[in-house]
Amino acid sequence: MxxxxxERAAELQEIDAIGADVVPVSPGKVSLTLKHESVERESGDSDTADSIPDVRMTQGTIIWYWTQDTWVSQEITIHNYDFSVVSGTVIFWSLEDNYGYGVPFSGLAPGEDLNVMVPFKVSAQNSSIGVKPIAVAITVDPGGFTSWIERMPIDAIEKYNNDASHLFDPGGGENLETSDLYHFPFSEGYRVLSEAARAADNTVDPYQSAREIMQYVNGAMNYTYEDPYIEYICSDLYMIDHPSSIDGKYLGVCDEYGTLYTAFARALGIPTRFLSFSMREVATGNVSGHAIAESWNGTTWVHSDPTWNVFDNPQVYRTAGNDHINITVYGDADDSYYTEDPNDPTGDGILLYEDFRTQILLGEVPRYN
Incomplete structure (x- = not known):
């Protein structure tokens, strides 16, 4: 490390990222071809003969979806524009966290390319969850002078580690899965991941991250009584693709609030389950329904209600004058699972509760009742 x-990291975060062609090659990985022009130096060029050797990054394959306490290998292609053989170091930086890893190179001949694999460890001790601006630097010998440094055109996203020694899902991974409601890191998942990362940026524990996501979703959405939100459950991408024409916010009712929250939390490695429940209003006897979520903090399930903007307070519904709060966990959602409704075409990102493959009745859970 x-x-x-x-101060240098802060300066680099403020500059525009270098121009590049960015091509996804697999989930969480992109290929970069950098856009810059330079002329090969010649030994007779008196204006440049005594300056720092000109070695730059030209291409790379970057892993941007980072898991804490794991190694990611970044492949960097460098080119020697100088007239002499050059040695030095290629460094991959996490600008926000002020650390990086470097790999030395030597004997790079004029006009030649070299592929350098830079192992980078995502350190939970030295970082936080969220958006991670990154940069690549090339230093040259002797003296370790910086020949080239630029901020990359794509930010990394750091998530929690879900192995047995970190934030392990008590459901064996079920509460971290993608589905037809939750899209990451596949398909168009970078849109979901990047917004989730902004919502929980700079948080350091799952409780804090989940609370920030809950508050973000509450502020990012408008409650609506329009179709299709009343009858159906809309996916994260459907909501993102169909914002309000008035203020640009996402639209929905409680199940959309819970869906977007669940998508964002799972995207960052926080095990989260989508819940729906019935409750009776004590004063009138009327029964109504509501959708919320719960996130695992490593030891217990934590209540989260982005519709009501309430976190870790499962008694809020009793305080509001309700009892007999009967909870069901809704698991894997498949848009093509329920086909009896002719008005519900498959693959449109608009689901019914019948499209959930798994439903687990928890009943009147004591902490809510």
Whole structure:
């Protein structure tokens, strides 16, 4: 690990990312072809003969979906535009966290390319969840002078580690899965992941991250009584693709609020389950329904209601004058599972509760009742 001067890191975060062609090659990985022009130096060029050797990054394959306490290998292609053989180091930086890892190279001849694999460890101790601006630097010998450094055109996203020694899902991974409601990191998942990362940016524990996501979803959405939100459950991408024409916010009722929250939390490695329940209003005897979520903090399930903007307070419904709160966990959602409704075409991102493959009745859970 190499420490980066915080002032220099802050400067790099403020500059525009370098121009590049960005092509996804697999979930969580992109290929970059950088856009810059440079002329090969010649030994007779007196204006440049005594300057720092010109070695730059030209291409790369970058893993941007980071899991804490794991290694990711970044492949960097460098080119020697100088007139002499050059040695030095290629460094991959996490700008926000002020650290990076470097790999030395040597004997790079004029006009030649070199592929360098830079192993980078995502350190939970030295970082946080969320958006991670990144940069690549090339230093040259002797003296370790910086020949080239640029901010990359795509930010990384850091998530929790879900192995047995970190934030393990008590459901064996079921509460981290993608489905026809939750899209990440596949398909168009970068849109979901990047917004989730902004919502929980700079948080350091799952409780704090989940609370920030809940508050973000509450503020990012408008409650509506329009179709299809009343009768159906709309996916994260459907909501993102169909914002309000008035203020650009996402639309929905409680199940859309719970869906977007669940998608964002799962995207960052927080085990989260989607819940729906019935409750009786004590004063009138009327029974109504509501949708919320719960997130696992490593030891217990934590209540989260982005519609009501309430976190870790399952007694809020009793306080509001309700009892007999009867809860069901809704699991894997498949848009083509329920086909009896002719008005519900498959693959449109608009689901019914009948499209959930798994439903687990928890009943009148004591902490809510």
């Amino acid at each position: 190499i420490a980066l001067d915080p």
